[in-house]
Amino acid sequence: MSPAATWRTHRCGDLRASDIGEKVVVCGWVANRRNHGGVYFVDLRDRAGILQLIADDDATQEARDQIGSLHPEYVVQVHGVVRPRIEGQKNKDRATGEVELLVEKVSVLSKSQRLPFEIQDELDVPEQLRMKYRYLDLRRRPMQRLMELRSKANHAVRCALVDQGFTEVETPMMTRSTPEGARDYLVPSRVRPGTWYALPQSPQVFKQLCMVGGLDRYFQIARCMRDEDLRADRQPEFSQLDMEMSFVTEDEILAMVEQVMASLYRDLLDRELELPVERMSYREAIDRFASDKPDLRIPIEIVDLGEVAGMIGFGVYRSVLEAGGWVRGFRVPGGGSLSRKQITSLEQTARDAGAGGAAWCKVTADGATGPLGRFLGEQAGADFIATLGAETDDLILTIADQPRRTLVAVDAIRRAAGEMMGMVGEKDRLVWITEFPLFEQGDDGEWAPAHHPFTAPVSEDLEALLGGQKEGIRSRAYDLVLNGVELGSGSIRIHDRELQEAIFASIGMEPEEAQRRFQHLLEAFRYGAPPHGGFAIGLDRLYALMFGADSIRDVIAFPKTASAACPLTEAPAPVDAAQLAELGLALLKQPTPTE
């Protein structure tokens, strides 16, 4: 096929009644064909929409033969004249429905064999098949919409930050492995056999180095890779909006992130975000919602029953409290209407979360009913109900267990009960969670940094920290939470070398080890590091939520499966022995053939 001077004059989906009479050239994919013997219809699709082609008695026999020989997903160029559809044959459901293109000439630019699935908006096929033929999946309008929205969102983010004086910096994809955090994806070095690059889990160190470099305000839409097992909302490589600022307080960073979020809401959803976003300390979030990422759409708050639960004569409460455990619960307003079956499922939710079960009762006009009911008759029972603020027709749900298990279970049943009661409000609820603990205790009882080890402590807690205390030390770290989903996190960093070394020491890291692992950062801090802090937002998850996608895979052009494989390219795949030899590598284990 010889090159045309102009492939097309219009896009299919752009033609309107105002174009009637125009001689046009369009290109697109054959979406559908209908043949009535003498009159041929073809729906031609491009990114802008669908245009009906027609070849009836007004068309030449040649044009009718050409259009009659088309098949699904052929790519064609069509010369024709835009004309109005006859009365009664307009299609109101289609933007081009007022017009049709009378075909003069059809050129087949590319043929298509039979498709593995149909190109239609509603599709019910295995996701793996869509991923294997992603280029076909992307022809579908809903997928094109998501790709367009993502592009528009990235653009909005860049505009908002560049306007605020940020500099976009591309940090290396091949860097040094850091043993903390997630497992690294490794890249072998050919030049120095036996040595490795790591793909970045995040640009953390580099963005701090940008601050030492005086860039002042950095951002990047960064690709990050973590070699961990996947989840529905997690991909092995993902995008995060990464930011860092010098000479800032928490307030300024939070305000900046809020501005970015407001820009996204405005440009993508055409909605105004209410600012400032509510803030809540970690302590408060745990006390009120038993979670560091509370879903504030559910209007249920947790009550500490440690004082009153021991008084009502319920043996489980007493023994748990004597063992140093907790009793926490909440009232479900109107929850008296829940069936026994629904409550049983809440009890199961508690057990699935690791608790022994959930003790409950319903508050009725004649007293409390249910398993707790018979313990609530006396004054202590009245105090118990009063502490919960429960009223007639409420359901009371409680968990009694070790502190950590209590929190996990009470959070689980709070969310389950909220959903069951239809309490989840429509409105998006953003909240900042601040002052996260600097250390957290592992199952082995060891204290480890809860965030990364560069997070600064709250200054009032500094003395206790340097005195060796771990428990209760607050950090200047914060998370942004939307409807119970963590969107991102950040912190004010340590910029003082001595404090940094003290932190390393406090987590049991020898100076030599700290030097070996973070030599580049620690050395940078010798040369005048400004106070700085930043934030990172997981964009895939945020976009999936904002665009109403079924899965984060739907907002990623070429996603991977739960086993980190790409069905399209069949990566990961074996390589030639020669490639391995060049890298100085030998396999200890051969790849297992699939199927």
Add this chain to the structure above:
RNA sequence: GGGGGUGUGGCGCAAUUGGUUAGCGUACCAGACUGUCGAUCUGGAGGUUGCGGGUUCGAUCCCCGUCACCCUCGCCA
């Protein structure tokens, strides 16, 4: 790594207690039809029931193993 679910023409599903030539819809191909737009009608082609093994006269069905995908726990500073 653990647990759960799924696997039958391209796709969505069915197949009695283990029993005939594994059916139906859709898509595809061909023919018919002069205003359709989820066209319609007629016909056709299309199957290693994920793979391997076992039990049985006989396996889509029962058993064991394995692979892939999805969900979930661990994990993801």
